[in-house]
Amino acid sequence: MSANMHIFENASALAEALADDVGARLAAAIAARGTASLAVSGGSTPKAFFQSLSRREIDWPKVTVTLVDERFVPPENERSNHRLVADNLLKHRAAEARFVPLYYAAETVPAAAAIASQKTADLGAPLDVVVLGMGTDGHTASFFPGGSRLGEALDPATPRGVITMEAEGAGEPRLTFTFSSLQDAGYLVLHIEGSKKEVLAQAEAPGAEAEMPIRAMLRRAASPLQIYWAP
Numbered sequence: 001m002s003a004n005m006h007i008f009e010n011a012s013a014l015a016e017a018l019a020d021d022v023g024a025r026l027a028a029a030i031a032a033r034g035t036a037s038l039a040v041s042g043g044s045t046p047k048a049f050f051q052s053l054s055r056r057e058i059d060w061p062k063v064t065v066t067l068v069d070e071r072f073v074p075p076e077n078e079r080s081n082h083r084l085v086a087d088n089l090l091k092h093r094a095a096e097a098r099f100v101p102l103y104y105a106a107e108t109v110p111a112a113a114a115i116a117s118q119k120t121a122d123l124g125a126p127l128d129v130v131v132l133g134m135g136t137d138g139h140t141a142s143f144f145p146g147g148s149r150l151g152e153a154l155d156p157a158t159p160r161g162v163i164t165m166e167a168e169g170a171g172e173p174r175l176t177f178t179f180s181s182l183q184d185a186g187y188l189v190l191h192i193e194g195s196k197k198e199v200l201a202q203a204e205a206p207g208a209e210a211e212m213p214i215r216a217m218l219r220r221a222a223s224p225l226q227i228y229w230a231p
């Protein structure tokens with residue numbers, strides 16, 4: 001599928017524009033169906049975007065926010081993506097949104113993934129908005145090179161849902177939506193900044209998806225990948 005580049009002068013201009021675009025997509029989904037779903041990524045890049053989006057005047061009680069992926073840690077842990085979203089997005093007007101976590105205090109990571117699959121199933125499919133990040137190794141979500149279930153995660157035949165993932169460099173065990181859950185989002189965004197543009201160029205070159213898993217989104221996503229970049 002094609003990719004559309006959205007290039008901005010700086011990170012704050014990108015954050016405002018992405019908040020406008022995502023806000024508009026959520027409002028359109030609410031107008032069409034009465035509800036909207038948004039899955040966001042963790043990391044350091046999205047903070048300014050989250051803060052801008054949190055102030056947008058949309059009907060937040062009709063929006064369900066979830067995560068593209070999560071570390072297997074409780075929300076009070078500083079590595080938690082739930083905590084990152086609670087601290088930066090679910091504030092101001094967006095405090096009224098519903099949030100569905102991926103982490104559950106289950107006996108095992110697979111048990112938590114099964115609960116997360118169940119809890120996120122009623123968000124409906126496809127998701128209205130998905131905002132992906134990318135690591136310098138070309139990972140996105142928790143699709144890490146060398147990941148324990150990378151093949152399964154990227155396989156289009158794998159059912160929608162949340163699965164576990166472990167990988168060197170990923171830290172804690174991860175909970176991640178599958179490729180099939182994310183790739184047909186109504187608005188599929190890749191938000192990167194700075195020198196990650198060079199990483200993107202490597203990912204756009206020929207090579208195995210397993211080496212740079214973002215390639216699965218660049219090559220096979222059903223929805224056009226909207227790439228937002230600022231220096």
Ligand SMILES: O=C(O)[C@H](O)[C@@H](O)[C@H](O)[C@H](O)COP(=O)(O)O
Pocket residue numbers: 041042043044045046068069070071081132133134135139140141142
């Ligand atoms: O849980 C996570 O960490 C994210 O989902 C992950 O995929 C992130 O998007 C990239 O690692 C980029 O992170 P930075 O924005 O910090 O570079």
